[in-house]
Amino acid sequence: MKLFSAIFVSGILLMMLTCSMRRDDQKFERLAGNYIEKTLRMNPEFATYLGDHRFDNSWNDHTLEGIQKSRQLDKTYLDSLNALNPDKLSESNRIDYQILKHQIQYSIFHVDTLKEYEWNPRVYNFGGGIYSLIARDFAPLKERLQNVEERLKGIPAILEAAKTNLKNPPKVHTETAILQNKGNISLITSELDQFLNEVPEMKEEFKPIQEKAVSAVEAYGKWLEDELLPRSNGDFRIGDERYRKKLAYALDSDITKEEILQSAEKDLKETQIALHETALPLFRKYYPNIDYVQDNKEVIKGVLDKLAEDHPTNQTIIDLARQSTEATTQFVRENDLVTVPDEEVKIIVMPEFQRGVAVAYCDAPGPLESKKETFYAISPTPADWTPERVNSFFREYNNYMLQDLTIHEAMPGHYLQLAHSNQFKAPTMIRAIFYSGPFVEGWATYAEQLMVEKGYGGPEVKMQQLKMRLRLLINAIIDQKIHTEGMSEQQAMDLMMNEGFQEEGEAAGKWRRACLTSTQLSTYYVGNMEINDIRNKYEAKMGSNIDLKKLHDQMLSYGSPAAKYVKQLMGL
Numbered sequence: 001m002k003l004f005s006a007i008f009v010s011g012i013l014l015m016m017l018t019c020s021m022r023r024d025d026q027k028f029e030r031l032a033g034n035y036i037e038k039t040l041r042m043n044p045e046f047a048t049y050l051g052d053h054r055f056d057n058s059w060n061d062h063t064l065e066g067i068q069k070s071r072q073l074d075k076t077y078l079d080s081l082n083a084l085n086p087d088k089l090s091e092s093n094r095i096d097y098q099i100l101k102h103q104i105q106y107s108i109f110h111v112d113t114l115k116e117y118e119w120n121p122r123v124y125n126f127g128g129g130i131y132s133l134i135a136r137d138f139a140p141l142k143e144r145l146q147n148v149e150e151r152l153k154g155i156p157a158i159l160e161a162a163k164t165n166l167k168n169p170p171k172v173h174t175e176t177a178i179l180q181n182k183g184n185i186s187l188i189t190s191e192l193d194q195f196l197n198e199v200p201e202m203k204e205e206f207k208p209i210q211e212k213a214v215s216a217v218e219a220y221g222k223w224l225e226d227e228l229l230p231r232s233n234g235d236f237r238i239g240d241e242r243y244r245k246k247l248a249y250a251l252d253s254d255i256t257k258e259e260i261l262q263s264a265e266k267d268l269k270e271t272q273i274a275l276h277e278t279a280l281p282l283f284r285k286y287y288p289n290i291d292y293v294q295d296n297k298e299v300i301k302g303v304l305d306k307l308a309e310d311h312p313t314n315q316t317i318i319d320l321a322r323q324s325t326e327a328t329t330q331f332v333r334e335n336d337l338v339t340v341p342d343e344e345v346k347i348i349v350m351p352e353f354q355r356g357v358a359v360a361y362c363d364a365p366g367p368l369e370s371k372k373e374t375f376y377a378i379s380p381t382p383a384d385w386t387p388e389r390v391n392s393f394f395r396e397y398n399n400y401m402l403q404d405l406t407i408h409e410a411m412p413g414h415y416l417q418l419a420h421s422n423q424f425k426a427p428t429m430i431r432a433i434f435y436s437g438p439f440v441e442g443w444a445t446y447a448e449q450l451m452v453e454k455g456y457g458g459p460e461v462k463m464q465q466l467k468m469r470l471r472l473l474i475n476a477i478i479d480q481k482i483h484t485e486g487m488s489e490q491q492a493m494d495l496m497m498n499e500g501f502q503e504e505g506e507a508a509g510k511w512r513r514a515c516l517t518s519t520q521l522s523t524y525y526v527g528n529m530e531i532n533d534i535r536n537k538y539e540a541k542m543g544s545n546i547d548l549k550k551l552h553d554q555m556l557s558y559g560s561p562a563a564k565y566v567k568q569l570m571g572l
Contacts, residue, residue, distance in 0.1 A: 024088040025427065031084070032100055032428040035077045042070055045129045050433060051369025056133060057150035062117070062124060062161035071111040074104045095565045096430040103434045106249040113242060119169045119234050121177035121224065122516070124162035126155055127184045131351055134195050135363075138371050142199050148192065149206060152213040159220040166228060170236035172515045174229045181221045187351065188214050236515045240484040243518060247480075250519040251438050251526050252562040257480045264476045264525055268499065271473065272296070275466040278459055279303040297498075304467065304501050307460055308395035312402060314380040320399065321347045321378055324406040331456050332412045338552040341419035343372040345410050350379035359397065359509070360405055362414035367422050367432035374419065376410045392505035400457065401464040407451050408468075413444035420556035435560035437520065442527020442563065443556070445472055446535075449528075450548075470500040472524040475510070479521035482514050530563035531555075537572040 040047040044055035060066065078101065086097045110116065116123050129151055133144045188210060196203050238246065247257055276296040283290075283299045286306045293299050312320045325345060333340055343365075350360070363375040381390045397405065407413055417440065424431060445468075451457070452465045474496055481487035489511050496507035514521055538551050558569050 024084070025090050025093050028084055028089055028093050028097060029427050031077065031080055032096065032430055035073075035100070035104075036429055036433060038073055042066075042073060045132075048129065048132045049366055051138070051366035053138060056144070056147040059126070059129060059151060059154045059158060062158050062165070064117075064161075064165060066161075067111060067117055071108060074107045074111075078104045078108070090427075091569075092426050093428065095561060095568070096426065096428050099434055099561060099565075100428075100430050102249070102252055103430075109245065109249060113245065114238070117165050118167045120173050121162060121166055121169055121228065122173060122180065124158055125177065125180050125184070126151075126158050127180065127187050127351070130184075130187055130192075134192070135375065136365070136369065136371060136373055138369060141195060142202065145195060145199060145202055145206070149209050152188070152209050155213045156216040159216055162220070163223060168234040169228065169232045170234045170515070171229070171232045172236055172512060173234075174224060174232040176512070176516060178221065178224050178229070181217060181224060183351065185214060185217050185221070188217065191351070237483045237486070238518050243480065243483045247519045247522065250523060252436060253438070253526065253530075253564065255526060257484070257522075260476055260522060260526060261480060263529070264473045268470065268473045268477070271466055271469050272300075272499070275300050275463065275470070278462050278466060282306075282459055282463070297501075301501055303463060307400050307463060308398045308503075310400070311394040311398040313394065314390075317378055317380065317394075317397075317402070318347055318349065320402055321376065321406055324403045325376065325410050328403070328407055328411040328451065328456070331451065331454075332416075335454050336549050337450065337454065338412055338416065338549055338556070339420070340411075341416060343374060343419055345374045345376055345415045347376045347378065350377040360409050362409045362418070364415065364418035365422065367429070372419070372422065374410075374415045376406070376415065389505050392503045396503040396506040398464075400460045401467070403457055403461050404448055404464040404468055407448050407456075408444045412451070413447040414440065416447075417443045417556055418560070420553075421560045424557065424559035426559070431559035431561055436527075436562040437523040438527035438530060439560050439563055439566070440527070441524045442529075442531040445469075445524055445528040446531040449532075467501055471496075471502065471510075472528060474500045475514075475521040476525040478510075478514050479519065483518045527563070534563060534567060534570070534572060537567065538570065541572065 040050070040052055041055065043060050044058045045060050047053075047055045061069065081097065081101050081104070084097070086094050089097055130148060133148050133151070138144075192210065196206060244257060248254075273296075276299055279300045279302075282303045283293070287302060293302070325347060329340060332338060360376070360378045363377060365372045365374060381393050385393075409415070421435065422432070426432075448465045448468060452462045478487060478492045478495065482492060492511050492514065493504075493507050496502045496510060497504060500507075502510070534555060535551065539546055554570060555566060558566055
């Protein structure tokens with residue numbers, strides 16, 4: 001009887017504890033849901049990007065008042081989160097709690113400390129808010145163009161906010177904004193006209209709105225060139241203190257910049273050795289009359305120069321990217337590396353307004369989007385480039401490098417990982433909306449490594465993958481050295497070209513990107529280390545005879561959280 005009573009009492013206590021925990025979970029889930037709803041209403045551009053199309057006819061409030069309202073929302077919900085005890089939540093909600101808190105703190109840091117709205121004109125680049133309404137066929141074209149009309153009407157207000165808020169930008173930021181602003185004019189005119197031709201009845205009402213928007217953008221472009229550029233004397237380097245804080249937020253990791261640098265410099269030497277070992281048989285094949293070369297770098301460069309001779313042009317690069325996507329997809333399926341999504345990936349020319357930072361990107365559908373289309377965008381060379389610079393660009397992105405780039409951006413890289421991520425379901429939308437950059441980039445760089453490990457493309461593609469690995473290592477090195485140690489353009493160029501074997505055009509573009517961004521270039525290397533650590537820990541736990549497809553599917557099944565949460569969920 002006493003045993004029965006004890007069991008009964010224990011059962012009652014367990015049920016009470018379970019009910020209490022469920023109440024805490026419900027409280028957090030309501031809080032998270034309310035925060036997301038208010039955030040989407042306050043940030044219509046972000047909502048459109050995610051696939052929530054309720055606010056497609058409006059813009060974020062870019063005025064100082066709007067920025068402070070957004071900051072106050074974050075502060076209010078941060079206080080509410082601090083009032084909760086995450087230990088009382090379920091494991092899934094406990095992780096989402098940490099992600100949400102981290103995201104809100106990062107958002108407040110952006111407003112209070114980074115203050116990019118004062119010095120980064122690219123904050124006011126509205127092109128994405130227009131393009132996102134026409135790029136995806138999520139609703140009838142007429143309906144989407146009606147929302148474009150409303151957003152066109154709101155462009156002058158964004159540009160006025162920019163004129164009011166911008167103080168002393170770095171020159172490189174203003175120069176890039178000028179370039180992208182010209183792309184926005186092309187977007188509003190020629191690119192929109194292509195869609196209007198499909199709905200001719202809208203042309204008459206659309207034209208005056210279009211002309212007014214173009215006039216505002218042209219005037220803004222003149223202001224950028226005549227007024228802002230001459231006083232753009234700010235330092236693009238964010239400094240050690242801000243860099244450290246931003247790095248911790250960007251990575252959601254305790255790893256320090258010193259640890260990253262030490263590890264990257266060690267890996268740089270090891271990767272150069274692996275690159276030489278891969279290059280040597282190819283060197284003997286390509287240069288049979290040369291008996292011996294003492295300098296390892298000369299061997300590597302000789303092979304890379306030979307591979308660079310086979311390269312695309314502006315006319316062929318899209319078709320070659322399409323062919324490589326088909327080939328990599330077939331290889332992943334044949335080798336049973338990971339579950340391949342059913343959604344199509346489309347190869348497109350990068351819109352002009354988005355050029356100037358990266359050569360390619362993957363534009364995956366937002367987690368709230370009904371039509372799951374992914375775009376693999378590639379940037380052709382600008383029309384004003386010299387033939388020499390164009391040749392340098394395509395030597396860098398030769399036929400073999402293009403295959404590695406396709407692996408990274410499409411299959412089995414970003415496209416595949418984000419398609420898996422969009423299938424993740426949880427009590428809140430936190431993990432769907434706020435993803436970890438290091439995890440996303442870590443998987444894409446790991447995908448390059450995985451394909452070469454399994455023999456894709458032979459030694460020629462392996463050469464490019466190892467060269468890309470040198471690039472991600474050097475990215476992490478120059479990212480912190482530029483922003484915290486005063487690394488000069490010449491020092492960065494020498495490192496990229498002499499130690500990373502990059503073409504001059506690629507190195508020059510990366511210098512600009514490193515100046516325009518901070519900490520983002522470190523996410524590739526840190527993410528790659530973390531993904532490899534997950535695999536190493538999994539192999540140590542399960543033994544050498546592992547099912548890679550099972551490992552990869554499980555790794556990608558939790559959305560796109562920081563790697564530390566994936567390890568936790570996998571029991572590693």
